[in-house]
Amino acid sequence: IGMAAGDGEPVLQSKSVCVVGGGMAGLAAARELRREGHAVTVMERSGDVGGQWLYDPRTDAEDPLGAAVPVRVPSSIYACLRLITPREAMGFSDFQFLPRDGPGRDPRRFPAHRELHCYLRDFCNAFGLMDAVRLNTRVLRVALAPTSTTTTRQWAVRSVRRLGCTEDDEAQEEEEVFDAVVVATGHYSQPMLPRDIEGMGEWRRRQLHSHSYRTPEPFRGETVVVVGCGDSGKDIALDLCRVAREVHLASSSGVATPAVSRMLANHGDVLRLHPRIRRLHADGHVEFVDGSSVAADTVIYCTGYTYSFPFLDTGGAVTVSDSGYVVGPLFEHVFPPSLAPSLSFVGVPRKVPVPWFFEVQARWVAQVLSGRRALPAEEEMLRSVEEHLRAREAAGVPRKLTHNIGGVEREKVYEFGEKYSDLAPLEE
Secondary structure (H helix, E strand, O other): OEOOOOOOOOOOEOOEEEEEOOOHHHHHHHHHHHHOOOEEEEEOOOOOOOHHHOOOOOOOOOOOOOOOOOOOOOOOOOOOOEOOOOHHHOOEOOEOOOOOOOOOOOOOOOOEHHHHHHHHHHHHHHOOOHHHEEOOEEEEEEEEOOOOOOOOOOEEEEEEEEOOOOOOOOEEEEEEEEOEEEEOOOOOOEEOOOOOOEOOOOOOOEEEEHHHOOOOHHHOOOEEEEEOOOHHHHHHHHHHHOOOOEEEEEOOOOOOOHHHHHHHHHHOOOEEEEOOEEEEOOOOEEEEOOOOEEEOOEEEEOOOEEOOOOOEEOOOOOEEEHHHOEEEOOEOOOEOOOOOOOEEEOOOOEOOOOOHHHHHHHHHHHHHHHOOOOOOOHHHHHHHHHHHHHHHHHOOOOHHHOOEOOOOOHHHHHHHHHHHOOOOOOOO
């Protein structure tokens, strides 16, 4: 549908767009697409919006390592989780994350997870987004529709909607055709497991991924080995210190960072630091690469997450490679060159300020779909992707950091904003 335009202005197109995922990235996308005049349908598999920030006490009990694809429970947050970014930097550009009164609200500058979920609900209500969202709706397959041509691509989206509250309730399946699809399913659901630890299959005691950790209670009085010293590894180790007999933190470097040194100083009676694990022994011993070992009840892998889009069928045009670390090819982490702009991704980059960065990506997608902005030719986009990978390789950046923007080149975050949107840069 064309929109009226004045002299010399482009005639803007209105497209029907399916957004997969109703978390922070999906809501940013829905809002920007609507603002640009598109018809939006958001499909969210949980019973509420919020994505990761919707705490779910359930875990994949039959699959605590989360090895199956896709996982049954999408959220990975644990009960004690708090923001590590102050609320001033966690708001949408024109809807600040201010403390609000009300039952269950958390006015702290670094609030607990529930407060961010309440804020995302407030955001939806403030901009009337809930009528675009279909809850309890899991996307089964996204593929080019038979009606597609190279000039006008369309996507067939097959989804299943739970009619009751549990996984086993009867479900209704349907297939619809959209002009465009925005994938906004995040990257904190599908666990990544270590590949360099021998004996994981022979170990008979409890093993789980942090994806399945919620509270310390089940580990009371146990000896627990926590693998990984990232944010969740440190959080969970500290959480366990309250109830466990011993907590052994295995870090790939084996060196204590300032944060870990503080943890050891405060909890030295319970907490120990070790280098990487070499092997899990069938008798319950965990052996570290320095030859030391400990008899443990449980091993918790805080080893991060892999990109995973099991519903997406692009005939090989977009793949997840490098052990789950790289989605590609994606022009500027958003558009697959051969399918742009009808297929796009919001929320692939890591170490970026959110939701601001999602807003920038979403506004770019919305304006390219309407015709307000243009993309380079396919060959040019592909060349740009290859140059990006080559330049990073030459700089010695590991492939697994391909989508890590802020951690590797902080200034790129703001350049991206200037280049592809008219959004004001974040305040210092």
